[in-house]
Amino acid sequence: MKIYELTNSPSMPPIDLPTPSKKKNASFSMGCFWDSDARFGIKAGIISTRVGYTGGTSLNPAYHDIGDHIESVLLVYDPEIVTYQELLTTFWKGHNPTIPQERQYSSAIYFHDEDQRQLAFETKKRLQDDTFQGQIHTELITAGQFFTAESHHQKYYLKRYPDIMLDFSIMYPSDKDFINSTAAARINSYIGGFGSYRTLQYEIDSFGLSPTAMQKLIEIVRDWETQKAA
Numbered sequence: 531m532k533i534y535e536l537t538n539s540p541s542m543p544p545i546d547l548p549t550p551s552k553k554k555n556a557s558f559s560m561g562c563f564w565d566s567d568a569r570f571g572i573k574a575g576i577i578s579t580r581v582g583y584t585g586g587t588s589l590n591p592a593y594h595d596i597g598d599h600i601e602s603v604l605l606v607y608d609p610e611i612v613t614y615q616e617l618l619t620t621f622w623k624g625h626n627p628t629i630p631q632e633r634q635y636s637s638a639i640y641f642h643d644e645d646q647r648q649l650a651f652e653t654k655k656r657l658q659d660d661t662f663q664g665q666i667h668t669e670l671i672t673a674g675q676f677f678t679a680e681s682h683h684q685k686y687y688l689k690r691y692p693d694i695m696l697d698f699s700i701m702y703p704s705d706k707d708f709i710n711s712t713a714a715a716r717i718n719s720y721i722g723g724f725g726s727y728r729t730l731q732y733e734i735d736s737f738g739l740s741p742t743a744m745q746k747l748i749e750i751v752r753d754w755e756t757q758k759a760a
Contacts, residue, residue, distance in 0.1 A: 541701045647672075716737070
């Protein structure tokens with residue numbers, strides 16, 4: 531499966547400039563892919579995220595014609611910073627796999643190599659034996675073709691804020707490069723309620739945002755922390 535890369539751009543945010551020496555793919559389904567996108571995008575070592583459809587056999591799935599596919603998130607990550615086991619931990623903690631769902635929102639892990647396959651089966655068995663009371667319905671599937679979802683589903687939470695998106699439209703006129711941006715993935719996560727204001731303070735200057743967009747992002751994260759503390 532292709533590992534997506536950014537094309538060169540003189541206006542790229544600083545966080546998008548480093549090119550990791552190693553990159554790997556991981557993909558998961560755990561309900562609505564908007565939440566999955568944001569849940570994984572905040573993790574250190576995640577290079578990019580994209581949402582789409584996989585796990586089925588129908589050709590050219592779309593949101594309103596998904597066929598037998600499942601809403602999924604495809605990650606590109608740096609294995610020297612985040613391990614696949616850590617990604618699996620985020621997956622299992624991010625939803626309840628014992629609750630049966632309709633096919634579109636099913637729970638699934640798609641393994642891209644033998645190491646991922648072994649870890650997926652091991653963690654599922656261990657959690658079934660030691661943690662979950664009900665039957666785990668998570669499917670373990672060899673990764674196949676991933677169909678990228680429509681543009682308006684990519685970085686869904688970020689796209690709700692045009693004053694921040696304006697900066698990205700300047701930095702990344704190409705939708706493909708926007709989707710592949712680490713800065714976009716992390717900001718989408720902050721806006722979705724993941725990540726803390728303390729962490730944001732350390733990295734906000736690396737996102738390439740204008741003062742106006744930076745202030746808006748700070749306000750959003752502070753509002754989330756106020757809601758969580760209430």
